[in-house]
Amino acid sequence: MLKLDNVSKVYRIGTFGGKELHAVSNVSFDVQDGEVISLIGESGSGKSTIGKMILRLVSLSSGKIELDGVNISVAKGRALKEYYRYVQGVFQDPFSSYNPIFKADRVFDSIREEFYPQLDNQAWYHRVGSSLHAVGLNPEHVLNKFPHQLSGGQLQRFLIARALLLDIKFLVADEIISMLDASTRIDVLNLLAELKERGLSILFITHDLSLAYYISERAVILYKGCIAEMGVTEKVYENPMHPYTRMLMASVPRLDRKWEDVNIELKGQSSEVAKGCVYYDRCPLAAKDQECVKRRPPLLEVTPDHLVACWKL
Amino acid sequence: MTLQIENLTVYYRTLRGDVRALEDTTFQVADHEIMGLAGESGCGKTTLGHSLIILKPPMKYIKGHVALDEQELPIHDMKRMNPFRFKEISLIPQYAMNAMNPTRKIGKMTAELLGSRGVNFDAIRTELMRRLDLVNLPDSVLDMYPIELSGGMKQRMVMVLSTLLNPSLLIADEITSALDVSTQKAVAEMLVEFRNREFVNSMIVVTHDMSILYQIADSIMIMYAGQLAEKASTDVIIHSPRHPYTKLLISSLPEVGVRYTETKLQGIPGKTPLLLDPPVGCRFRDRCPISFEKCMEVPPFMEVEQDHYVACWREF
Numbered sequence: 001m002l003k004l005d006n007v008s009k010v011y012r013i014g015t016f017g018g019k020e021l022h023a024v025s026n027v028s029f030d031v032q033d034g035e036v037i038s039l040i041g042e043s044g045s046g047k048s049t050i051g052k053m054i055l056r057l058v059s060l061s062s063g064k065i066e067l068d069g070v071n072i073s074v075a076k077g078r079a080l081k082e083y084y085r086y087v088q089g090v091f092q093d094p095f096s097s098y099n100p101i102f103k104a105d106r107v108f109d110s111i112r113e114e115f116y117p118q119l120d121n122q123a124w125y126h127r128v129g130s131s132l133h134a135v136g137l138n139p140e141h142v143l144n145k146f147p148h149q150l151s152g153g154q155l156q157r158f159l160i161a162r163a164l165l166l167d168i169k170f171l172v173a174d175e176i177i178s179m180l181d182a183s184t185r186i187d188v189l190n191l192l193a194e195l196k197e198r199g200l201s202i203l204f205i206t207h208d209l210s211l212a213y214y215i216s217e218r219a220v221i222l223y224k225g226c227i228a229e230m231g232v233t234e235k236v237y238e239n240p241m242h243p244y245t246r247m248l249m250a251s252v253p254r255l256d257r258k259w260e261d262v263n264i265e266l267k268g269q270s271s272e273v274a275k276g277c278v279y280y281d282r283c284p285l286a287a288k289d290q291e292c293v294k295r296r297p298p299l300l301e302v303t304p305d306h307l308v309a310c311w312k313l
Numbered sequence: 314m315t316l317q318i319e320n321l322t323v324y325y326r327t328l329r330g331d332v333r334a335l336e337d338t339t340f341q342v343a344d345h346e347i348m349g350l351a352g353e354s355g356c357g358k359t360t361l362g363h364s365l366i367i368l369k370p371p372m373k374y375i376k377g378h379v380a381l382d383e384q385e386l387p388i389h390d391m392k393r394m395n396p397f398r399f400k401e402i403s404l405i406p407q408y409a410m411n412a413m414n415p416t417r418k419i420g421k422m423t424a425e426l427l428g429s430r431g432v433n434f435d436a437i438r439t440e441l442m443r444r445l446d447l448v449n450l451p452d453s454v455l456d457m458y459p460i461e462l463s464g465g466m467k468q469r470m471v472m473v474l475s476t477l478l479n480p481s482l483l484i485a486d487e488i489t490s491a492l493d494v495s496t497q498k499a500v501a502e503m504l505v506e507f508r509n510r511e512f513v514n515s516m517i518v519v520t521h522d523m524s525i526l527y528q529i530a531d532s533i534m535i536m537y538a539g540q541l542a543e544k545a546s547t548d549v550i551i552h553s554p555r556h557p558y559t560k561l562l563i564s565s566l567p568e569v570g571v572r573y574t575e576t577k578l579q580g581i582p583g584k585t586p587l588l589l590d591p592p593v594g595c596r597f598r599d600r601c602p603i604s605f606e607k608c609m610e611v612p613p614f615m616e617v618e619q620d621h622y623v624a625c626w627r628e629f
Contacts, residue, residue: 183565185580190573
C-alpha cells in the first residue's frame with residue numbers, strides 16, 4: 001500500500017527565487033494493493049508533480065510518502081534503489097523515452113545492468129520474453145528494432161514491459177495514452193486493467209475524464225495543487241459535489257448527449273495562493289465575506305468514501 | 314456551395330519516393346456548414362486542410378480542382394493564392410499557442426499583419442474590439458506580449474485574428490486538443506458562435522476527437538490513410554455509421570459511463586499502412602473484418618442516402 005501523507009511541493013520562482021509557487025499543497029490519499037486510482041486535473045493542477053514525487057524525481061517540500069509503512073521520501077542510495085524495484089513510472093511521450101540512434105530494446109539493458117547483473121543470457125531473454133508477452137507483444141516482432149520501426153502503442157507497451165521486468169507493485173502512469181491513436185489507446189488501457197487484475201496498483205494520471213472512469217475504482221480531482229474531491233469513481237462522477245467537479249463533468253464532450261448550457265468562468269486565473277479556497281476566483285457559489293475567502297476548506301467525508309473540500313456543503 | 318473539391322490529390326515528395334497522403338478526394342462543404350474532419354494521425358486530415366491554403370514543398374500538387382464560392386482556387390500556385398489567403402480562406406493552425414510573434418506586442422503585430430494584406434488597422438479597430446469582447450478578452454491584450462497570455466487566451470486571440478476579415482472558409486486545425494476540458498468547451502462554442510454571427514461562412518474543423526465534433530459539427534467526414542471513408546450528418550455518423558472503419562473507431566472510444574468491468578472496449582487490430590507504398594484498393598482492407606475480393610479495387614465515395622457518402626464495396 002502506498003500512502004501519501006500531507007504532501008506539499010513548493011517551487012521557488014522569479015529571478016532570485018523570491019516568489020513561491022505552491023504546486024501541491026497538503027495532499028493525502030492512499031492506494032491499496034491491486035487498485036487503480038486516477039488523478040484527474042487540468043494543466044497546472046499538480047498531478048504530474050505528485051507522480052514525480054512518488055517516483056522521487058522531485059523532492060518533497062513537506063509531508064511524507066510511505067510504501068508498506070516505510071517512509072521512502074527520504075530514502076537514499078541502496079534503499080532508494082530497492083524502492084525502484086517495486087515502483088516504476090511510464091510517461092506521456094513514448095517517442096522521447098527512447099534514444100533514436102539505438103535499438104529500442106536498449107531500455108531493457110539498463111534494467112539488467114542495474115538490477116539483474118547475475119542473470120545469464122538465456123534466463124534474461126526468457127524474462128524479457130515473458131514480460132513482452134504480458135503486454136501483448138510478440139518478442140520476435142518487436143525485438144532488435146529501432147524506435148522508428150515501432151508504432152507509438154508498441155513503444156508505450158515496451159516501456160510498460162520494461163517496468164514489469166522488475167517485480168513491481170506500483171506503477172505511475174502519467175498521461176500514458178494521450179499521445180496514442182484512438183484505435184490503439186484502448187488496447188493499452190485494457191492492458192493496464194489486466195495488470196491490475198494481477199495485483200498491480202496503478203496511479204493513473206490523466207486529464208481525460210472518460211478514460212479515468214473506464215479504468216479506475218477511485219478518483220481524485222485536483223485543482224491548483226489541492227484535492228477538491230475524491231472517492232469511489234461512481235460517486236464522484238454520478239454525484240459530483242464540488243462546484244469545480246461539477247463544471248468539469250458538464251464540460252466533458254460526450255457522444256451520448258450534447259453539452260448543457262453551463263457557464264464557464266474563464267476569467268480570474270490568478271496564480272497566487274490566497275489563504276482561502278483555491279477555487280474562489282472561479283466559483284459560482286462563493287459570495288464575498290464568506291468563509292471561502294478566509295480559510296481553506298478541509299476535505300470532509302460527505303458520504304462513505306466520498307470526500308469533498310467545500311464550505312458550501 | 315461554399316467549397317467544392319474534385320479529385321484533389323496531394324503527395325509529399327521525399328527522397329524515397331512520393332508519400333501518397335491525399336488521394337482522389339471529392340466532397341463539398343455547404344454554406345453555413347461546420348464540417349468536422351476526423352481520423353487517426355497520418356490519415357491526411359491536416360494535409361487536406363493545409364493544401365487548401367498553403368500548398369508548399371514538400372507537398373506536391375498532383376491533380377484536382379478546388380472551387381470556393383464558384384470561383385476556382387489556384388491552390389497549386391503560391392503567388393496567385395495570395396489574394397485569397399486570410400481574406401477568403403483562413404486557417405487557425407495546430408499550434409496556435411505559438412503562432413504569434415513573441416517579440417511584438419499583439420496590437421502591433423495585428424497592425425503589421427493587416428498592413429501586409431493592405432487593410433487599414435484603424436478602420437477595423439472598433440470591430441476588433443467588439444470581437445475581443447465577444448471571446449471574453451480585455452482590450453488591454455493588444456498592449457501585451459503573447460507570453461503574458463495563458464494558453465486558452467492565446468487560442469482565442471488567434472481565433473479572432475484569423476477571422477478578422479470575415480473569410481468565406483475557415484480551417485481550424487486541432488485547435489482544442491491542447492486545451493483543458495473547460496477551456497476546450499468555451500473555445501468550441503465560440504467557433505459555433507462565429508459561424509452564427511456570420512464572421513465566417515463555413516468551417517472545416519480538423520480534429521481527432523470525435524466527441525468534440527458531436528457537440529459542434531453539422532456533418533462529420535472520416536478519413537483513413539489518405540482516402541475518404543464516410544461523410545454524413547453528425548447524428549448519422551455517431552449513431553448509424555456504415556463504413557466498417559467508422560463503426561470500429563466509434564465503438565473504441567471510451568466514454569463516461571463505460572467501465573472495463575462491464576463493457577470491455579476493443580481497439581482496431583493491426584496498424585495504419587505506410588503511405589509511401591500504400592496497398593492497392595481499399596486501404597483499410599487489411600484491418601477490415603468484412604473485406605472480400607472486390608476490395609482490391611478502390612471503392613468510390615458514393616452517396617448511399619441523401620447526404621450520406623460511403624466508400625465501401627459492401628454498402629453498394
